[in-house]
Structure formats: structure tokens, C-alpha cells
Amino acid sequence: MITARRPMIAGNWKMNLSHLEAIALVQKVAFSLDATQLQRVEVVVLPPFVSLRSVQALIVGDQLLIGYGAQDLSPHTDGAYTGDISGAMLAGLGCQYVLVGHSERREHHHESDAAINAKLGAALDNAITPILCVGEGLPVRSEGRHVEYCLTQLDGALAGLAADRLAELVLAYEPVWAIGTGEVATPEDAQEMCSALRERLRETHGAALAGGMRILYGGSVKASNTEGIVAQPDVDGALVGGASLDADEFARICRLAAAPSS
Ligand code: PGA
Numbered sequence: 001m002i003t004a005r006r007p008m009i010a011g012n013w014k015m016n017l018s019h020l021e022a023i024a025l026v027q028k029v030a031f032s033l034d035a036t037q038l039q040r041v042e043v044v045v046l047p048p049f050v051s052l053r054s055v056q057a058l059i060v061g062d063q064l065l066i067g068y069g070a071q072d073l074s075p076h077t078d079g080a081y082t083g084d085i086s087g088a089m090l091a092g093l094g095c096q097y098v099l100v101g102h103s104e105r106r107e108h109h110h111e112s113d114a115a116i117n118a119k120l121g122a123a124l125d126n127a128i129t130p131i132l133c134v135g136e137g138l139p140v141r142s143e144g145r146h147v148e149y150c151l152t153q154l155d156g157a158l159a160g161l162a163a164d165r166l167a168e169l170v171l172a173y174e175p176v177w178a179i180g181t182g183e184v185a186t187p188e189d190a191q192e193m194c195s196a197l198r199e200r201l202r203e204t205h206g207a208a209l210a211g212g213m214r215i216l217y218g219g220s221v222k223a224s225n226t227e228g229i230v231a232q233p234d235v236d237g238a239l240v241g242g243a244s245l246d247a248d249e250f251a252r253i254c255r256l257a258a259a260p261s262s
Pocket of ligand 1: 012174178179180181182218219220221239240241242243
């Protein structure tokens with residue numbers, strides 16, 4: 001079953017920009033897009049924690065049609081976890097989204113599928129929509145095991161989470177070899193994986209959930225390669241890193257995803 005899915009373009013700023021630069025970027029993106037475009041495509045920014053309050057004040061104060069969220073959260077509710085940020089804290093700042101399982105967290109912070117599963121639970125407990133990232137490294141792709149690898153990541157992340165809790169979940173396929181490298185996956189690569197992820201979701205959580213779930217592609221997305229990627233039937237937008245730091249480029253990507261043909 002395929003239902004209409006509103007495309008999403010989410011900007012993962014990673015560890016970039018001061019809170020003042022954050023405000024300037026959001027303002028510029030918002031004023032570069034018209035109301036129709038912002039209705040057709042859901043535009044989301046994911047700044048570092050310390051900029052969330054400023055971004056919230058701007059978006060709420062000026063009633064901008066832009067969503068925002070964080071790049072990570074703790075699996076714990078509160079307590080002695082120095083340096084961590086809880087889902088309740090993010091919810092308190094009005095975050096609608098949180099990235100979970102980004103490959104940089106998996107790599108640099110050794111996040112396992114079990115840890116990612118716990119973080120998904122923490123986000124859902126606080127009514128924050130997770131954007132769950134999966135993706136294979138180059139050796140796995142070279143061996144032709146990329147689909148199986150990402151499906152295993154998906155199964156591990158969603159273990160024990162029933163379909164009724166996952167209605168809003170967003171998935172992002174981000175091949176590690178394409179992140180920040182300038183080497184983008186082909187539209188066919190993106191479609192192959194996004195369709196396999198949707199099919200697995202259908203098997204594990206049912207056709208309604210699978211048909212409605214937005215699955216993004218991420219990895220060196222720029223305006224010049226957006227069209228081919230978002231035109232794929234199972235690709236519902238993009239998770240954009242480097243190119244989301246440039247307001248003009250990010251707005252171009254959003255406009256392409258909002259174009260009626262995509
Ligand atoms: P990139 O990053 O667009 O800079 O490749 C994407 C991501 O890591 O989310």
C-alpha cells in the first residue's frame with residue numbers, strides 16, 4: 001500500500017555554527033522559500049544542542065514553517081550522566097525531531113543497535129519523532145552485503161517497538177562511504193535500499209506503517225544531485241549535512257524537493 005508521503009529535507013548541521021550563526025541561517029532559509037514550497041516539503045533543521053533555544057525562539061516567535069530538532073539524545077530519563085541530554089529536555093525546547101543512530105555516533109561513540117533501540121524508545125516516550133539512520137561502510141558494499149547489513153541495523157533498532165508507536169518515525173539511508181566525501185550514491189542505489197527498507201518494514205510492522213513511512217537518502221546531497229534522488233519512488237527526501245550549512249544551497253535543495261514532479 002502506498003500512501004501520499006510529504007517529502008522532508010532535514011539539515012544535519014553536525015558540530016557547526018554558533019547560536020548566532022544558527023539564527024541567521026534559519027532566517028535566510030525561511031525567507032528563501034515561499035508558503036507553497038514550505039507546505040509541499042517539510043523543512044527541518046537539526047542544530048547542535050546549544051543552538052536549540054535560539055532556533056526555537058526564532059521559529060516560534062516568527063511563526064516560521066520550519067521544524068527543528070536535535071542530533072542525539074540520551075537513552076536515560078535523568079540522573080548521573082554527565083554531558084548527556086534527555087528526551088524530556090529536548091521536548092521542553094519544543095523539538096519535534098531527533099536523529100538517532102547517525103553513523104558518526106555509531107562510529108565515534110560506539111553506539112550499538114541495542115543503544116539505538118533504547119534511544120528510539122526515549123524519543124518516543126517524549127513524543128519526539130526519531131529520524132533513524134542506517135547505512136553501510138565501503139567494505140560491506142564492496143562485498144555486496146549492503147542490503148542485508150542495513151536491514152539488520154533496521155531490525156536491531158526497531159526490536160520490540162510495535163507499529164502503533166512508529167507511525168511518525170522517519171528513516172534515513174546514509175551510506176557511510178557517501179557522507180562528507182562528495183561521493184553520492186546513484187539514484188538507483190538509493191532506490192534499491194529505500195525500497196528494501198520499506199519492504200522489510202512491511203514484513204515486520206505491516207503495510208500501513210511501511211506505506212506511510214518517509215525514507216530519506218543522505219550522503220553528499222547537493223542541489224546538483226537532488227532531483228534524481230528525490231524522484232525515486234521510495235525516496236521521500238534527503239538528510240543533508242555539509243550543504244545544509246549554506247542557506248542558498250539548502251533552500252535550492254528544498255525547492256527541488258517541493259517541485260511538483262518530485
Ligand atoms: P553530508 O552528510 O551531506 O555532508 O554527506 C550527511 C549526513 O551525515 O547526515
